[in-house]
Amino acid sequence: MLESFRYNDGCVIARSAEAKALGIKMGEPYFQIRQKLRQHGIFAFSSNYALYGDMSQRVMTILEGMAPVLEVYSIDEAFADLTGMPGSLERLGREMRARVLRCTGIPVGVGIAQTKTLAKLANRAAKLWQRQTGGVVDIRKPEKRNRLLQVMDVSEVWGIGRQMTAHLADMNIRTAWDLAQADAWTLRSKFSVVVEKTARELRGTSCLALEEQVPPKQEICCSRMFGKRLHELPPIREAVASYTARACEKLRAQHSLCKKVRISIRTGMFNPDEPKFTKGIICELPYPTDDTRLITKAASAGLELIFRAGFAFSKAEILLLDLRQRGEFTDDLFVATPPMAAERVMGVMDAINARWGRGTMRPAGVPAKPDWGMRREMMSPSYTTRIDQLWTVT
Structure with a gap:
């Protein structure tokens, strides 16, 4: 069974590895590829944000119980500070991966390194070569780090997008290793301090601290x-x-x-x-x-x-x-x-x-079931957030 998720039942926004291998592209209109999906046995699902949020919280709760400090970076990513943890960190990474899989059914990748940027790159390697690595890659040793940097395209580096990749190619920077060896001050003057910090992080110098408390959003x-x-x-x-x-x-x-x-x-x-x-x-x-x-x-x-x-x-x-x-x-004394x-x-x-539950109490102008609401006609069951959709065993 393959999966391809859709937003508003309009276009593809997430793909399994199998769907990618069959040429299903990000952003393709669903009506144009509906027949292709059926021919290859690909199942399409509408977005189910309540389920995603709940599963994310379960994963993060497991990780918080195994690491002293955790920064939840996004719905499916987190950074953990393992400084001072006893024993083998690679073994701990495998225990984390096994516990998350056992408790949630979600396979995850674990990257271990001295900096956030290197950890992200190691995590990418763990996903790309899951069979060889078992989903855990530790690149704290310089020889392992350098070998990975040399085989990783610069576009795989955290924060290096498509346009930046093209700009770096003009400077003959094509791999993560090339970026790590580039002069930091040149990168800063030509691009930004962010690219400079990225290069320093690839060398093993930590420039991005863990944020235990996420600052309030400005918008x-x-x-x-x-x-x-x-x-x-x-x-x-x-x-x-x-x-x-x-x-x-x-x-x-x-x-x-x-x-x-x-x-x-x-x-x-x-x-x-x-x-x-x-x-x-x-x-x-x-x-x-x-x-x-x-x-x-x-x-x-x-x-x-x-x-x-x-x-x-x-x-x-x-x-x-x-x-x-x-x-x-x-406060202004002269305003409301x-x-x-x-x-x-x-x-x-x-x-x-x-x-x-959300929407139990709401403004009168907000209908309970609007006819203009987002189309989600193929939404997967909310197994963990709705009691009427629990699995039944007969």
Whole structure:
């Protein structure tokens, strides 16, 4: 069985190794390759964010119990500081991999090195040559590190994208080894301090410390494609209210306040038969707030200003700007101030949704089952997050 995941049932956004080998490309429209998938026995699934989030939390919980310090870098990546751990670190890496596989069924790769960039490269090697390495690669010894750097293309290095790869090729830097040997100050003057740090990290000099506590985001975005084209203002207003509520949940989760909100809408950009339109507007709030009601009101007012009849809209985006922590700003005596009860109301709503599920309590403008919602007609069961979808044994 092969897998190919799809966002909004529109295009391929993730592929198994087997799907890649059969030539399934990232971003391909699903309707164009539907028959090809069937011919090769590839199963396509809609995005299931609740399941992904839950499984990610389970994996990170296992790793936190085996490492003294852990930085959760993304939904499927983490850095662990193993300084001072007794015994063989390679053996510990294999124990981590085995425990995650046993408890979640998810195979992972483990890379061990002196720096974050080298650890990422070792992890990449563990995935590329899983059969030979058993999914664990330790490159702390200089000879192993150098051998890996010499066989890895520079594009495999963490943070080196397609354009940077082309620029580095002009300098005859084609492998990770070439980048590690390049003059750091030249890289800094020609590109940036980030590329300089990358080169130093490849040499074994740590420039990127572990972040045990993730700093608050400076911007919070919630953006979704509609499940179908929308031509009227009311359903778009519902979608905007829904996206705003989700963005405000993230805002309160990091204990931040928002002073500006940007709302934008656009039509589909790839159908030559549809007229194109995109527009956004920034709305100033009367005071820094995390109140979903006030931010939704501002976003709705901005939507009415940018909406144009006669277009088939496919997407809306909410962007919370000018974020600040409580106590990091000085109130103005001559402007409005937030009601004392607003914070308590939002706290109660978040507590209810945390206990009974997201959307249990929501703004009146957000429907429970909108007809414009994201299409996920082939979503896999939520085995770990919904009791009505648990496996049954007969």
